[in-house]
Amino acid sequence: MNTHGEAKPRLHDRLLPVDESCKVESRADGSFLIRRNIPLEAYPHRCTELLLRWAREVPDRVFIAQRPREVIREHAWEEWTYGMTLAAVRSLGQALLDRRLSVERPVMILSENQIENQLLALACSHVGVPYIPVAPAYSLQAKDHDQLKWLAALCRPGLVYASSSVAYRRAVKAAFPQVEWVTGQCDGDDATPLDALLRTEPTAAVERAYEAISPNQPVKVLFTSGTTGRPKGVIFTHEMICCNRQQLIQTLPAIYAQPPVLVDWLPWHHTFGGTFCVGIALTGGGSFYIDPGQPVPGRIDGTLQALREIAPTFYGSTPGGMAALLPHLSSDEPLRKNFFSRLRVMNYGGALCPPHVRRGFDEVTHQAGGEVSYISIGGSTECGPCALVTMRDPGCEPIMGVPVPGMEVKLAPVDDKLELRFKGPSVTPGYWRQPELNERAFDEEGFFRLGDAASFVDLPGGDLRLRLEGRLAENFKLITGTWVNTETLRLKALAAFAALARDVVIVGEGQSEVGALVFPNLDVCRTLDPSLPDGADPDRIVASVAVRGTFEQRLGALNADQGSAGRIVRLMLEPEPPTIDSGELTAKQSVSPLAVLRRRAAAVEALFQEPVVPRVIRWKGSNGS
Template sequence: MPASALPNQRPVDLGPLDIALTPGGDGVLYARSPIELGSYEDRVTLWLDRWAALRPDQIFLAEREASGVWARITYAQARAKARRLASALLARGLSAEWPLVILSGNSIAHALLGLAALYAGIPYAPISPAYALAAPDFTRLKSIFGLLTPGLVFAEDGAAYAQALAVAPETATRLVASAPPLGAELLSDLLATPETAALDRIESDVGPRTIAKFMFTSGSTAAPKAVITTQRMLCANQAMIARALRFLASEPPVLLDWLPWSHSFGGNQNFNLVLAHGGTLYIDAGRPTPDGIAATLANLREISPTLHFNVPAGIEMLLPHLAREKKLATNFFRHLRLTFFAGAPIGRATYETWNEAAAAACGETILAMSGYGATESGPATTFWTPAIRAEGGVGLPLPGAELKLTPRGEKLEVRVKGPNVTPGYWRDPDATQQAFDDEGFFRLGDALRLADAAQPRQGFCFDGRVGEDFKLATGTWVSTGPLREACRAALAPFAQDVVLTGAGQPFAGAFVFPNFAACKSLGLDPAATPVEIVAHPKVRAKFQALLDTFASATGGSSRRIARLILLSEPASAAAGELTDKQALNAEAVLTNRADLLPGLFSATPPAQVIIAAATPAEHRQDFVIAK
C-alpha cells in the first residue's frame, strides 16, 4: 500500500502490519503479528552468492581512500575475495573456541573478513573502536579478549591499533591491512590464499544454528556481554524487515551509512539489508558530532541515497545544513524513499522541520519511520508505520515476533520470542538463564505500553528502561523514559540530551548537555567555547525560561524537572558515556559526574544549579557553569 500519511508524501510501497493480542494471567499481555513470516534463507552468504551470480558487476561496497576517491568493490569481487579469506581462516584453525576479532571501524576490509568468517562457519566479533582506541587502560578490551580467546585479531591500521594489538592474547595471530607492527601478518597475504576444497566441505555444514557473530552489549560499569548471534537470527530478521519494507524487493537500496558495525543497528540491520537486496552501501566515515558532520555532508553532496538510517541526534545535526545549502538538500532528497531513526524518539519540532526541508528541496515530504529492537533480537522487533498516529510510538510486532508484556510495578516489561532472538550470552550460563523467563521469552529490560488500549493497531510506545526508573523520597515512581523525552522536547533545540536523576530525593533533577550550535544562535560569538557558552547571560536566561515553562506546565513531582545543571564538558565515548551510535549511557554519565549530584539536591544549592520558578523561592539560585 502506498503510504500517504502526509499531504504530497512521496509514495513508498510498504507491507501491512497488524497485531493480535491475547491476555494471560496476572495481567500479562501477549502480542504478535497475525501475518505469517514465511520462508527465508538459512545462511547469510547465500545473499552474496545470489547477487554475485545475478549482478556480478553491481557495486556492493564503497569507501573513500585517503586521496578522497571512492574505492569500490562489486558483488563478484567481494565473493571471490571473501572465499579466499575464508580458506585462509580455516587454514589457521579458527573456530567458535578461537574466533576472529575485528577491532577496526567500518571498511571494505572489515566486511570481507566478516563475510569470510560467515562462509567458513567461524564466529567473528566486531569490537567498538572506543574500546581499542579511546580507552586509556583497555579494561573492556582485555575482558573481551579473555572471554572470547580469539585465534586471530584484525586491525586495519596497524599503527593506530598497535597498543590494542599488544594486549591481545599471545595465542592470537595479529593481522593488519597497513603499517604492520612487528610480527603481524598482512591482509594482502591472506587474500593471496587460493580457495580450497575444504571450504566447500565446511560451508555445507553451516546452517541456521551456526554462530555468525558475537555482538557485544555496550556495557556501562559492568563488563560487556557477548550476544550469540546466529545465522538464523540475521536471516529471519531481514525477512521480517522485508515484509514491512516491501519496496525493497523491486528497488535495491542505496545507503550512505555511518552507523558502526560493532552495533546491531548498523552491523546487522543496515549492512545485511543492503546485502539481502543487492543494494549498494557507501561507507560514511562521518559522525553526527561537530567534528564529524563535515565528512557526512561532503559525501551527501555526491551520493543520493534511497534510504537514510540515523539516530535522532544525527537527523537534528543534518537539518540546519539542509536548510542552508540548497544543492545539498536537493541531492539528499532526490531519490530518498524514507528515513528510519532509532535509539530514541524524534521530537515533534524535528519531525516538522524534516518535512519542511524535504518539501522545500523536492516538493514532497519524505516518510520518517522508526521501530524497536535490541542487540539480542537481531535487532528489529517492531516497526512504526504511517498508519500509526501515536507520537513517540515504536509500532507493531513484525511478522515472526511475539511480545510478552509483564506487569512490573506500574509498567509493562517487554519480553520477546522469535527466530530473531539470541540463544544467549557466550560463556555466561548464569546471565543466559536469567535472561529468559519460564516460557522462553527473552527479557529485554525495557517497558512498552499500548498507545491506545482501545485501538491496539496504534501500536506500542517506548516506556523507558525498567531498571532506570527510580522512586522519589515521597514514594512516587519516576518513569524516566517519558520524562526524559518530555524534558528534551521542552528544552529543544538548546539541549542536545538530558540525564535524569533523583532516587530517594524529594524531586527529579537533570544533567543537561547543551546543543552548543543552537546556543550560539542566541547571539553569541561563533568562536565561543563550551565554557563560555554555558556562562553567557543569554544562554542562562533561555534555559531558565524553558525550565520554568516546563515545570509550570506539568503535573506532580514525578512528571517535572525541578532542577538542572548545564554541562560544559561533552559526553565522552572513552569514559563510556556515549555508545557507538552516539546514544547517551545514563548510568555512566551519573557515575562519572557523581561529584555534581550533592549540589543538585542540596538544601542550599550552589550557584551552578538552575531551579525552576515553580519550586519554593528559598531554593532558587542563579547558575554558572558545571564541567
C-alpha cells in the same frame, strides 16, 4: 490511589487488536501476548546465500565502496562488485580453514568500518567461523587495555584483524601476544598482511564448509556497551540473522522496491549498522557506501561530501546524527536536493527523536519535494535487532509498531509496569560463554527480557499501539513514593528547550523533587546573549544571565499544570558535553544516563543542595522559592 491522591493508572484492559493482522491475548497472570497473524515466509539458513545469488545474477553491481586511503578528492570511491566480493570471500575463507579456525577459535576484528573488515566478516560467515567485531576505542583510546584483555580471555580468538599495524600494535601486543594478527596496512611488523590471505587459492573445502553450516551455528558475537558492568556478548546465529532479514522484507517491502543504496556511518560493532544496515544492502542486492565521516563536530565534512555525491534510497541514523546533519540540509540546497532525490525510507533509532529535530526534517523534506517514510524500529541487539516496526510515522512520540512476523511479544507485569519481552527465531539463544547472564535474561517461558517498560495507547482512527515507557532500571521513585518516568519527562524537556538543548538526563531518586542535568547546544545558546563573542568559553555561556533566563522561562512553561512526577524543579547546565571517550556517549551518539550519573555524581549532589548553589536553575513555582 497513590500518595498524592491521584488515581493509579490501570493496565490497559481493552483487548482491541493492535493491528488488523495482530492478536492480543490477556492472561490470568496479568500479562499480554501479542502475535502477528501473518505467517513468516521461508528464508535462507546461511548468511551468505544471498551473496552467492547476487554474485551470480548481478556480478558487476557495486556491493560495497569506500574512499581510497591514498586519494582524497571528490567522486573518488574504491568499489567492490558482488563478483569481486565473492571471489575475495572464497579466498579468505580458505585461509581461515587452513588456520583451523572454528567456534572454539573465532576471529576478532578490532577495526573501524572498512571494506577489508566486511570481506573478512563475510568470509567467516561463509565457512562457519564466528567473528567478533570490537569497538576500536578499546584499542585506540584505552590506556591499559583492560577491557580488551578481558575480551581476549573470554573469547580466546585464533586470529585478530586490525586495519593498521602501526595504529593497533600496542593494543594487540598487550591483549593478544600469542595470537596471529592480520592487518590491512602492514608496516614491517610481525603482522600477516591481509593481501597474503586474499591470494590464497580456494579449494572444494570452502564449499564443503559452507554446505555444512547449520541454522543454529553462531555467525558473530556483538558485545553490548557494558554501561552497567562488563560487556555482554550477544550470539547471532545464521537463522537469527536470516530470519530477521525476511521479517523486514515482509514488514517494510518499500525498502526493497529497488536495489537499496546506503551511505552509512553507523559502526559495525553495533547491531544497527553492522547487522541491520549492511543486511539491507545485501538482502536487496544493493550498494553500501561507507561514510568517510561521521555526523559529529569535526568529522561531518566527510559525511556531507559523500551525501553530495551518492543519493541514498534508505538512510539510517540516530537522533544525534540527524541533529548534526539537519542544519546542513537546511542551508545547503545542492546537498538537500541530492539527499532527498531518491530517498524513500529513513529510519532513526537508538533513542527517541527530539521534536525540533523531527520538525526540521519535515521542513527540509518538504523543501526538497521529497516523499519519505520516516520509521522507527523497536528491538535490541538480542532481538536481531528488529522486533517491532512502525506502520506509520511515530513523529517524536515513543510509539512502537506491530511485531514482525514470527515474533511473539509479551507484556509482563513488573511492579506496576509492563515489561517488554520477546520470543522467536530472530531472538538470540544467549550470551557468549556467559551462562550466568542467560538465567537472568530469559523468563520461565523463554521470553527475552528487554528491560523496557511499555503500555497500550489508543491512536486516532481506533488503532492500538504500544508506547515505550522508558527503562525499568532508569525510572525511579521520589521520596514520596511517586514513580518518575524518566524517558517521558526527558522528551517533554527536549520539546520545551527545543534547539537550546542537545540532551537531558533526569535525576532525583530518593529526593523530594525531580532534577535534570542539561547538555546545552552551546552554539545556539551563545546567540541568546549578544555580549558573548564567537568561541566563547562554555563556562561563560552557561553562566550568561540571558541563557539562564531563557532556560528558566522554558522550565516554567514545561512545568505548567504538571504533577510532582511530571515537572522538573531543578536543572543544571553542563558545559562539558558527553563524549565517547568518557563513556557517556555511545557509538550510536546516544547518551547513556547511567554513565552520566556515575561520572557526574558530584553535579547531581550539588543539584539538590540546600541552600541552592549558584549553578542551579530552580523553578520559581517550587516551594520555598
